[in-house]
Amino acid sequence: xxxxxxxxxxxxxxxxxxxxxxxxxxxxxxxxxxxxxxxxxxxxxxxxxxxxxxxxxxxxxxxxxxxxxxxxxxxxxxxxxxxxxxxxxxxxxxxxxxxxxxxxxxxxxxxxxxxxxxxxxxxxxxxxxxxxxxxxxxxxxxxxxxxxxxxxxxxxxxxxxxxxxxxxxxxxxxxxxxxxxxxxxxxxxxxxxxxxxxxxxxxxxxxxxxxxxxxxxxxxxxxxxxxxxxxxxxxxxxxxxxxxxxxxxxxxxxxxxxxxxxxxxxxxxxxxxxxxxxxxxxxxxxxxxxxxxxxxxxxxxxxxxxxxxxxxxxxxxxxxxxxxxxxxxxxxxxxxxxxxxxxxxxxxxxxxxxxxxx
Amino acid sequence: xxxxxxxxxxxxxxxxxxxxxxxxxxxxxxxxxxxxxxxxxxxxxxxxxxxxxxxxxxxxxxxxxxxxxxxxxxxxxxxxxxxxxxxxxxxxxxxxxxxxxxxxxxxxxxxxxxxxxxxxxxxxxxxxxxxxxxxxxxxxxxxxxxxxxxxxxxxxxxxxxxxxxxxxxxxxxxxxxxxxxxxxxxxxxxxxxxxxxxxxxxxxxxxxxxxxxxxxxxxxxxxxxxxxxxxxxx
Amino acid sequence: xxxxxxxxxxxxxxxxxxxxxxxxxxxxxxxxxxxxxxxxxxxxxxxxxxxxxxxxxxxxxxxxxxxxxxxxxxxxxxxxxxxxxxxxxxxxxxxxxxxxxxxxxxxxxxxxxxxxxxxxxxxxxxxxxxxxxxxxxxxxxxxxxxxxxxxxxxxxxxxxxxxxxxxxxxxxxxxxxxxxxxxxxxxxxxxxxxxxxxxxxxxxxxxxxxxxxxxxxxxxxxxxxxxxxxxxxxxxxxxxxxxxxxxxxxxxxxxxxxxxxxxxxxxxxxxxxxxxxxxxxxxxxxxxxxxxxx
Numbered sequence: 001x002x003x004x005x006x007x008x009x010x011x012x013x014x015x016x017x018x019x020x021x022x023x024x025x026x027x028x029x030x031x032x033x034x035x036x037x038x039x040x041x042x043x044x045x046x047x048x049x050x051x052x053x054x055x056x057x058x059x060x061x062x063x064x065x066x067x068x069x070x071x072x073x074x075x076x077x078x079x080x081x082x083x084x085x086x087x088x089x090x091x092x093x094x095x096x097x098x099x100x101x102x103x104x105x106x107x108x109x110x111x112x113x114x115x116x117x118x119x120x121x122x123x124x125x126x127x128x129x130x131x132x133x134x135x136x137x138x139x140x141x142x143x144x145x146x147x148x149x150x151x152x153x154x155x156x157x158x159x160x161x162x163x164x165x166x167x168x169x170x171x172x173x174x175x176x177x178x179x180x181x182x183x184x185x186x187x188x189x190x191x192x193x194x195x196x197x198x199x200x201x202x203x204x205x206x207x208x209x210x211x212x213x214x215x216x217x218x219x220x221x222x223x224x225x226x227x228x229x230x231x232x233x234x235x236x237x238x239x240x241x242x243x244x245x246x247x248x249x250x251x252x253x254x255x256x257x258x259x260x261x262x263x264x265x266x267x268x269x270x271x272x273x274x275x276x277x278x279x280x281x282x283x284x285x286x287x288x289x290x291x292x293x294x295x296x297x298x299x300x301x302x303x304x305x306x307x308x309x310x311x312x313x314x315x316x317x318x319x320x321x322x323x324x325x326x327x328x329x330x331x332x333x334x335x336x337x338x339x340x341x342x343x344x345x346x347x348x349x350x351x352x353x354x355x356x357x358x
Numbered sequence: 359x360x361x362x363x364x365x366x367x368x369x370x371x372x373x374x375x376x377x378x379x380x381x382x383x384x385x386x387x388x389x390x391x392x393x394x395x396x397x398x399x400x401x402x403x404x405x406x407x408x409x410x411x412x413x414x415x416x417x418x419x420x421x422x423x424x425x426x427x428x429x430x431x432x433x434x435x436x437x438x439x440x441x442x443x444x445x446x447x448x449x450x451x452x453x454x455x456x457x458x459x460x461x462x463x464x465x466x467x468x469x470x471x472x473x474x475x476x477x478x479x480x481x482x483x484x485x486x487x488x489x490x491x492x493x494x495x496x497x498x499x500x501x502x503x504x505x506x507x508x509x510x511x512x513x514x515x516x517x518x519x520x521x522x523x524x525x526x527x528x529x530x531x532x533x534x535x536x537x538x539x540x541x542x543x544x545x546x547x548x549x550x551x552x553x554x555x556x557x558x559x560x561x562x563x564x565x566x567x568x569x570x571x572x573x574x575x576x577x578x579x580x581x582x583x584x585x586x587x588x589x590x591x592x
Numbered sequence: 593x594x595x596x597x598x599x600x601x602x603x604x605x606x607x608x609x610x611x612x613x614x615x616x617x618x619x620x621x622x623x624x625x626x627x628x629x630x631x632x633x634x635x636x637x638x639x640x641x642x643x644x645x646x647x648x649x650x651x652x653x654x655x656x657x658x659x660x661x662x663x664x665x666x667x668x669x670x671x672x673x674x675x676x677x678x679x680x681x682x683x684x685x686x687x688x689x690x691x692x693x694x695x696x697x698x699x700x701x702x703x704x705x706x707x708x709x710x711x712x713x714x715x716x717x718x719x720x721x722x723x724x725x726x727x728x729x730x731x732x733x734x735x736x737x738x739x740x741x742x743x744x745x746x747x748x749x750x751x752x753x754x755x756x757x758x759x760x761x762x763x764x765x766x767x768x769x770x771x772x773x774x775x776x777x778x779x780x781x782x783x784x785x786x787x788x789x790x791x792x793x794x795x796x797x798x799x800x801x802x803x804x805x806x807x808x809x810x811x812x813x814x815x816x817x818x819x820x821x822x823x824x825x826x827x828x829x830x831x832x833x834x835x836x837x838x839x840x841x842x843x844x845x846x847x848x849x850x851x852x853x854x855x856x857x858x859x860x861x862x863x864x865x866x867x868x869x870x871x872x873x874x875x876x877x878x879x880x881x882x883x884x885x886x
Contacts, residue, residue, distance in 0.1 A: 057685060057688070118874065121684055123822075127867055127870045130863040130866040133863055134864075279692055283689055286689055290685070321699055322697050322704060324696050325695070325696030325698075328689060328692065328696065329690050333678055333679065336679070336683070336686045408772060410771070430771050445772060447762055447769060450762070457755075458762055458775070459773055461755070508774070
């Protein structure tokens with residue numbers, strides 16, 4: 001490993017440590033919010049591989065999240081969902097449903113990548129948009145109800161003996177009693193903290209995987225495809241392979257994120273993954289910075305907190321949407337390269353100053 | 359006073375400086391040629407005049423400094439720029455192309471169509487044809503005709519010979535010459551084919567790496583063997 | 593048989609509305625290369641303007657519509673000059689996100705100014721039906737179809753026979769060459785946005801009487817408009833109109849004669865249309881397949 005990469009690895013470990021220490025300093029509720037940031041971060045990492053690296057625009061990644069989320073929900077829940085004679089019951093350890101959900105979504109994404117090869121730019125955006133809009137309707141479709149739980153949705157942790165951290169309300173004092181959970185020897189007092197650690201462990205692992213994946217030849221090939229498909233192909237990059245692979249990988253990440261979202265909300269129904277989710281994922285990638293990795297955290301923070309912040313500005317009906325929209329446009333006008341672009345510009349400015357000083 | 363004057367004009371495409379201080383002058387009624395190798399800055403010179411590229415330095419047309427005017431504004435002053443590659447509206451008809459040429463003028467254009475048809479007789483019979491289906495030479499002539507529709511004071515002509523057979527190129531330069539004689543049209547022509555340009559122009563500037571390397575009356579440049587060999591390639 | 597004709601007529605009316613909005617989308621795409629995801633919300637917003645002119649300012653209905661169209665034109669021009677022009681050279685993604693921002697702003701603004709209450713909206717056409725040979729034909733439907741047809745015809749004439757129409761077409765085809773002949777391309781693009789906004793306003797005004805006025809009323813219509821534009825060809829104005837009418841009639845007929853497609857599946861069918869067309873012939877029925885020059 002090169003020295004610069006060792007430094008990066010060191011920084012990463014420091015950041016990971018900071019992430020693990022954070023819950024000590026923030027409220028329980030905030031921990032839940034930051035858990036969601038972690039979930040979005042994972043989804044953004046994946047979408048970035050597709051859009052930031054190979055330049056394929058997807059307005060439908062919420063659909064892949066839905067596939068992942070529903071996979072986990074179906075496997076975990078005891079609702080008696082059936083598919084072709086097989087009744088699902090929760091034999092599987094919850095945690096393993098996460099990578100499995102990712103795999104299912106990843107395969108779906110990979111398969112979609114083939115017809116997607118024929119579409120470019122705006123056409124692909126429209127096609128993925130269509131899928132995302134259609135997904136809730138498809139889930140609700142009566143013929144699939146025994147399998148997806150239809151409009152009523154699926155409860156993940158309803159039944160007896162589920163291994164999930166529980167919170168019960170004391171019937172006399174109405175206080176919330178939480179039973180402490182043990183993870184790797186750590187005792188975590190609440191569901192929200194447990195969720196935080198779960199999401200961020202997965203997030204950090206997947207970030208490291210993405211970084212390793214994209215730093216070498218693979219990353220260069222993907223970026224080449226984004227910049228000029230024709231040039232990349234002439235240089236020997238197999239377009240079809242890389243583009244479908246990119247779809248598969250990004251869908252895998254989305255599936256994992258969707259799975260975590262299902263666990264977080266403990267309940268999925270067709271409206272858990274609406275078209276607005278897909279749109280906001282794209283917003284998050286652009287705000288974080290296309291083709292960047294860790295700045296996507298800012299994108300995740302943006303999509304998690306801006307709606308809430310907008311509501312603080314004004315609770316009048318419709319006002320938060322206006323605030324959000326205005327800020328979105330201003331951000332696009334001022335920093336089209338996202339946070340990553342801004343950091344790059346600052347870097348250029350400071351390095352110029354450094355050279356002038358010499 | 360010259361109709362067009364450039365003083366120390368600079369222009370860049372991003373970090374690359376294409377013009378590094380070009381000065382030239384075109385008198386009313388003259389045909390002036392701008393020559394030089396690929397990448398010398400010939401096209402950029404014309405673009406600076408018409409305002410298609412950002413430039414600094416002084417450009418004065420008909421006594422008025424052009425300042426930061428864009429192409430739409432320069433066109434209204436009476437400068438017609440026929441760009442590299444003709445700039446024809448391929449998906450429109452010949453007639454519509456001509457109409458667009460007359461955009462800055464008010465009123466009916468029938469007289470002007472008749473006028474340009476005198477120089478390019480085939481136009482009158484093919485007004486409805488799609489411009490994209492015309493041959494290369496015809497497209498060049500259409501571009502010229504379109505430029506004439508607005509009664510310009512000055513014509514900027516960028517590489518008219520590009521992609522055309524020599525015989526067609528001769529015809530086009532003959533027409534340019536005729537326009538200059540009959541209508542007093544001032545012409546600044548950029549050309550790679552120095553030989554034919556020097557036949558038609560009375561004065562020429564040779565650019566090299568964004569600067570004027572040599573200039574003078576065409577006969578002198580054409581006679582000067584070392585100039586021909588070093589700059590003009592023949 | 594009577595049912596068939598009734599469905600066709602109703603389909604032509606709803607199709608006309610899709611066509612109007614699809615034409616707006618195509619206009620903007622041809623001129624500025626942008627897909628305006630906010631076209632539906634702009635239409636909704638201008639419809640609210642019409643409503644408030646009638647309800648709160650007591651304007652005569654037709655006068656209110658006229659003022660609304662003028663307002664819509666100004667809105668389109670204003671948006672292009674302020675928000676779209678700065679990002680002219682930016683990537684597709686930047687523009688997509690800016691139009692998404694506009695969606696949020698218009699939707700929120702409508703709720704903020706007029707509240708999200710569902711409201712009735714007056715129809716310019718009488719609520720009657722004509723009965724011809726046993727077939728009941730809604731006057732509203734006929735009126736809708738004719739209005740859109742007339743508008744499309746007027747626009748076509750404008751583009752074909754006027755100087756500005758010519759300049760508009762030229763600006764979309766070849767902005768650089770247009771500038772050289774003196775066309776102020778920037779303003780032409782702005783006019784394109786203005787005209788698109790007018791089309792949207794008409795679509796909104798014709799939709800509101802039947803679906804009632806509320807901030808989300810144009811969202812489904814927008815998706816149908818996308819389907820129509822993709823079906824007809826995203827760069828073909830004729831395709832947008834033909835696509836809209838075909839989609840309107842097609843959806844009605846499928847809904848009536850194909851069993852398992854109930855009302856709830858109309859939207860997914862439209863989306864399926866988008867997907868199939870994009871996969872089989874992305875240029876649409878009437879669009880030109882673009883060959884890339886290497």
